[in-house]
Amino acid sequence: MEFRGVIFVSFLIFQLGVNSNAFSMNDLISKLPGQPDVNFRQFAGYIDVDENVVGRSLFYYFVEAEKDPLTQPLTVWLTGGPGCSSVGDAFGSVGPFIVTKDAHGLQTNILSWNKVSNLLFIDSPIGSGWSYSNTSSDYNNGDDSTNKILLTFMQKWYEKYPVFKSKDLYLAGSSFAGHFVPNLANALLDDNKQSKQSKFNLKGLVLGNPMLRKKLDDIAKIDFFFSREMINSSLYNEIKKECNAIDENNYFSSIKTTWSTKCKNLVFEADLAAFKTDAHNYSPQKLFDVFRPPCAETEQDLNLGKQVPIVSTEVDMCHPLRVQFYFNLPEVQKAFHGNQTNLSYRWKGCFTANFKYNEADKDLDMLPALKNLLQLSVPITIFSGDQDGIIPIEGTLQHLEKLAEELNIKLTKKETWNFGTKFYEGGLKYEFGDLLKFLTVKGGNHHVTSSRPSQAFSIFTSFTIKWMH
Template sequence: MCEDKGYFEMGRWNRFGGVFFSIALAAVAVGVGVKGYPAEDLVVKLPGQPPVGFKQYAGYVDVDVKAGRSLFYYFVEADKNPEKQPLTLWLNGGPGCSSVGGGAFTELGPFYPRGDGRSLRINSMSWNKVSNLLFVESPVGVGWSYSNTSSDYIRGDASTAKDMYIFMMKWYEKFPEFKSRELFLTGESYAGHYVPQLAEVLLDHNARSKGFKFNIKGVAIGNPLLRLDRDVPATYEFFWSHGMISDEVGLTIMNVCDFDDYVFESPHNVSPPCYQAIVEANRIVGHYVNNYDVLLDICYPSLVEQELRLRKMVYFSFPFFLQVVA
């Protein structure tokens, strides 16, 4: 649900999703928490939320007190038997996409905004049916995560993994009963870098530690960005081989474009003919199908309705949540 962007070239979800969600949390995060959990982070109820039996928590974890660098998290208990279920960490990609606005509220979290923008509905396919869920706005500058040091907003993969390692260590201090729980590291898109590199850092910790060790059970990445020189040309070869773009456009990309030193930031470092062919391919494919799910049956009414709702909900939801706390 979030376009791939350069670091901190914020998409609409980052400016909107993180903001409206956090404003809502500020209005409702009061009450008594579960024993051993941070009471100050308990979210009693989100505006327009249907009744549920599981608990939600949200707040900040300081990863560098001196620099004033903190990451925002949203934690959802498993719907049933949370004390027996594993912990799943979810990271959206981008880089620069909100894990709260994206993953939590348009993909695998417990709620979806309704089309009227005034309430939430249960996500019947939420991963919290089988796991406790932890969404983190990472790296700093994404969503509601922030730093008081301006240089912190220039981040790389290594520093992002280090911050997430510190985050996990400190988050376990807030939720100590999860320290021994099975841990799944998951994400999508640019999390093809975030997740493996975080896993490596956690495994390095395990190799060194004579005490606490992360109980990593598995790693899962959807639509991962792994290597640009392979991922990018493979995308357009797929479009062409499935008749989604013309021979002229497809063969231009395959024969003219040099992806060996391809850079992530738009407009990329390719020749003008290559760039124009890529723009045309994206225009054609994006007009007819969802680029992230090209096999989606767009003629099926309920799916079309869902797609339109997901595209529109951020525009409708933000004013409502703003009114709730005004």
């Protein structure tokens, strides 16, 4: 017994040692401008992602879990676009703070996912947020190059924070992260096979409104419009007849599917009819949230000291604008250890001038990547807002039914799901076998984590972390 006690004490000392030393204290954020006091630490900085080239770096923001970070899992959050900043997204969705009305300060996000997990936000690909390269060709991104760089980032981040290597790891993200997250998950599992050292302890994926089969999502928009009586049946039937170049069973991203001119014209006619507008006044932005008006304010309003409203019909439509303003304040950049190379462009939430992405990769079929993960027993939770016209629930459900069919998995449960202490109805839940869940979110737009944060938090805690234990 005495021998075991000595081992335990040594283990305890080792653990305490790890606790204080295993963090990159150079990257510790002392305090962000206008930030309320908190009891957890934040870190931010750059990770070089090439052995041979100095000056190819991804920027990250790491937030400890509110309680007992060393006993909590690590969740990586990747935002879509492609070309949007995950770090910026943290400040209007799942991170610990929300930018205030005047965009000069922060308020606590009571629904931050760091209540149940450590959070790591990565600006990826190169050219998103403060991630940069001194080689201009690195700004030409695609699925493969992005994935290679993310894998290198993860390996090097764990070298910087080794205590997290053994922790449960969840990969999460929204929109085009439907490509980034499954690709990274497969890369981590491949690396586990090749590496004799410690392994990535991947426990599951959680994806919001993910792009999985873009060409079909573009057409699913028509089903979405029709199911909500936004277009009439004759236009709907005409489009279904004319735009039938591909379906769920012959989705080949390698085949250049060119919609006929008539198909394109009919789809545009449907957009105008759905929003009761004309070509001059139509904005594709409306598709991200088909029932709420986009943010009407501008950065000029913030420069003049005006306050930008935080809520419009229960949803904060202006948070990206406030985040963009906040991240361009010099004192904010300094506190973040960001923009250390004085980039030639302003910080933007999405799509800096230098950023490019291979258009063909946007059409790639992500079902094989998901299929591989499910065959390796990795649980996947997908959630979608039912007011998203960009990647509508109609399309995502069809993709998942196709995926289940290929794996010979049956739909084992379809029911409403509830959230919160009063058990409000969240939407519909579909369970395919033991590993795949799809949840619709009532009233959620393309960004469920912003438009329905309570539901998103509940999905993460109840249907991701607790479900997978």
